[in-house]
Amino acid sequence: MNTFDQPRRQPLIALIITLVRITRAVMGALWPFLLAALLGSKRKKASYWIFSSIAVLVFILVRSVLDYLNFKFWVQNGQLMIRRGILTKKNISMPMSRIQSVHLEQTLWHTITNAYRVIIDTPGAEKEEAVIYALQRAEALALKELILSHAHADLVKPEQQAAVLPEPAKKLVQLGLRDLARFSITANHIETLVLLLALVVSFYDNVSPVLKTEQFRWLADYEETIQFSWRLFIGTTVLLLIVSVIASYIRTTLRFFRFTMTAKQGGLNLHWGLIEMRHKMIPFRKIQLVSWRANFLRRLLGLFQLQLRITGEDEVSKRQRILIPITAATQLSAILPYYQPALPSDGEAYGILPAYYQRRTILIGIPVTLLLTLGLYAWLGMYGLLALLWLPYFISTSFLFQRNFSYWVNDQAIQIKRGVWGREQLLLKWQQVQFVTVVQSIYQRKHQLATLQLQTAGGQVAIPYIPLQTARELCDYALWKIESSQENWM
Amino acid sequence: MAFTNISIDPASLPQSGELALKPIHPSYLKVLRIVWFMLFTLLLLVLCVLFYFNQDWLQLIVLLPVISAYLLLLVFTVVVGTGSFRRKAYAIREKDIMYQTGWIFRKLHIVPYSRLQHCVLKTGPIERRFGLASIGLFTAASEVRDIRLHGLPQAEAEQLREWILQQIQPMQASEYI
Missing domain, CATH: 2.30.29 (PH-domain like)
Structure with a gap:
């Protein structure tokens, strides 16, 4: 050989x-x-x-x-x-x-x-x-x-496989039309609107040479008779909103029609599809990081979007992400134990320091506002001063982010909750951490603060503006958990 | 094995903050200076060629901002690059490797051997002239794929690579359930 x-x-x-x-x-x-x-x-x-x-x-x-x-x-x-x-x-x-x-x-x-x-x-x-x-x-x-x-052998050796009894599949999520409707109404319609506008602009670019021909001259004439009015503006906005809501419903239905998620031995099975049925099997051991998020409306209705971040997932391509609509809190409670049985959020919560929003305001908020205002003032005159309104908005969102940021730890995992109007939670097992980075800016070094970054195969988890001592303790604990364990991370 | 959940005192864990880090080789600053010199000379040549073929750009209103931006970029690169070089340092521990880099934003990376997939020893032509090399440590992290230790003497880099590979190898026997 x-x-x-x-x-x-x-x-x-x-x-x-x-x-x-x-x-x-x-x-x-x-x-x-x-x-x-x-x-x-x-x-x-x-x-x-x-x-x-x-x-x-x-x-x-x-x-x-x-x-x-x-x-x-x-x-x-x-x-x-x-x-x-x-x-x-x-x-x-x-x-x-x-x-x-x-x-x-x-x-x-x-x-x-x-x-x-x-x-x-x-x-x-x-x-x-x-x-x-x-x-x-x-x-x-x-x-x-x-x-x-x-090369890497299977986790369960052949002699051990015989001892593991097959378990029946357990249905965790099944979406009906009502669930899809609730989910689509609470979707990000601005995103849908932007997509629609992009589609219209792209379509217009393709057909504009035809529109300039003699047969469509009446269109140009019609355009000249339209005068701007607030009624027209509001009417157009409402119309666009209705169109984007309908488009959101169509998008959501096409994406999640007949969606079911079942847990079988070894992994999660996802089925969905309107015309063509699709199937995805996710082994439990491939899941690196779990997150669930809800915008402001979805929070009110108890809806979430769960994301399972697996090894080698392409972060750039949204189509390849594993996104699961959750329409009841009981579904989330049924799914999470397959990744991590005991949630750290049962324990004491910690936060990040106010220096976070203060520094962001000084380093980003004020300079960007000044540049924006100067630029718009030069272009629009006094109306350009309206750009100053961006500063209080920026300060308030940064403040809310800092106030809403919480994290919990236990001996198995770390859990983070963050968001401004909506909420996102991340759950990461210590075993899934690839390496740790402690970052300090000049200001943070002077005030004994740090940002902790936990790098995983499914993305990065960061805790900004915590005391340096806390960052070091978390870093040392994560390393100890990884280095003292015989468990395979994948 | 019975499940246990004993409380761990953070003070009893190996402390990452107390370790003395070893600076990288001082000759690496010479490598950086040569690279900066080559880059900025090339940039200057490109600007000269552009101005040569666009004579109507040779006015104060165009020249002043371009020269100012060039000089500002040069000074910024040299100052920040030198400051960053002076703070690059590393440490080898029994279970992991630590590498510090950056000046304005200082980063301390700690990579456990058990998470290393492979490593790459790299020597550029300028580095070879000063007997230096760099090591790239690759993990499965999706956002920051590798950590690069620059400015190591060639022999030390090779020894370090062998050491790292030895640390990775024995783990496979006991790593998997």
């Missing part, structure tokens, strides 16, 4: 793959300049194009060869070692037991040459670092087998 114990280069096919990859990267960077040169008013001579093309080709060739020659990989002491880089040398050391999976992919070039691109997947790997660009099929399979034989 190939043990890959000697540093080795990739096969020659990797040179061609690297050539293609770098060509695509260079073209991706240069195309605006190419386009500008082609469409520019001053035509370039043929010699300009010849020399430029040769220069680019030489760069690509030299870069590809150097990249290929400087890339080596091998396995040593249970670690996958990769050495790469031309000017900046990188030595990557990956314990194979940390590797979650190994993916073998093929582009057209790989298929033709019977090779594979090997992608190593760990929770902490950057996309481009853990890639071997080309290996012959036999070698790729051998490397994959070698890595996976060392």
Whole structure:
């Protein structure tokens, strides 16, 4: 069996793959300049194009060869070692037991040459670092087998699985039409309105050339007869509000129609869909952080939106987030014990210091208000002074945030409640913490204060403006819980 | 195992605040200065080229703000960068590694070995000239993926990497239930 114990280069096919990859990267960077040169008013001579093309080709060739020659990989002491880089040398050391999976992919070039691109997947790997660009099929399979034989085993060993009795599925959430209606009426209609306006503007951009034709001349004539009036303004606003409420209902229904959540052994099962049924299974051990939030209206009606933040969740893409509508407090009480049985909020609550809103006012509120007022005054004259009203609004929201911020701790987890008009709560088990950061600004250092950040695989949890001593105690406790435990975090 | 919930006195826990941190190598400041020099020279060249091809920009009303912004950025980078360099320090403990960075906003990162996924030893061309290297520590944290320890002597960086990998390795045997 190939043990890959000697540093080795990739096969020659990797040179061609690297050539293609770098060509695509260079073209991706240069195309605006190419386009500008082609469409520019001053035509370039043929010699300009010849020399430029040769220069680019030489760069690509030299870069590809150097990249290929400087890339080596091998396995040593249970670690996958990769050495790469031309000017900046990188030595990557990956314990194979940390590797979650190994993916073998093929582009057209790989298929033709019977090779594979090997992608190593760990929770902490950057996309481009853990890639071997080309290996012959036999070698790729051998490397994959070698890595996976060392890799992360299942939590429950096979001999233990037989002892665990299957439990019946327990239904936790089931949404009817009435629940959807309540949820949609309390949605963020401003967000829906902005989306609608964006859609209308985008649609208008596409059809505006048609609207300028002779057939639609009457539209331009009609526009000139409309005069601004407060009645028109209020009427339009009310109409937009009604439209956004209807649109919110449609959005919510499409998103959560026939939504059910059941707990089965090992995880939560989500089903939903109007035309096409969708299904998602979330293993309990993948849940890193749990949060539930309610805007002002939803708080009054006892509605929440629960978010389960799992490992590797894409924070940028909202579509991929696991959001669950909660229409009764009993549903929340039924779900949370699967993550953390004993809630810290049963104990004593702690808060953050008033310095939080005071510093925000001085560093953000006042400068932004001044800039805004000056800008609007220059543009609108005396009406621009209305921007000064933003300062009391900013101070009041910062004050409310500070006053409403609470946190609780117990030996298993930390829980945070925060919000201005609405409320959000976060629940984090100490075991899910990846590392801890204590942040201090100049002001905080002078006054023995700090901001504590707990980094997890599902996002960051921060407690701002607490006494430095408290931050250190929480930091030391979190580290002790992680480092003294044998429990796997995932 | 019977469930217990014994009260823990915070004073009895290992204290992160009391540890003396080791500053990074003083030669790293030279690396930073060379990088700043190259960056700002390049920026100056770009500005000169822009002004050369746009002669009508050569007026006081344009030159003054551009030169002021350039000088302000230069001074800010050097002052804050030097202040930040003087405060970069690290410490190795039995179960974790600590790294302090930043001046205006000082950050102390503490990364337990049990949460490390892998590490990367990096040497740039300027760093190599001074015999220095940097280590990147990668965890599964989604917002701050890695912590980079800059300005370590090459030999020390390699020893540190080996030490870290040794700490990660034995944990796999007992880590999983």
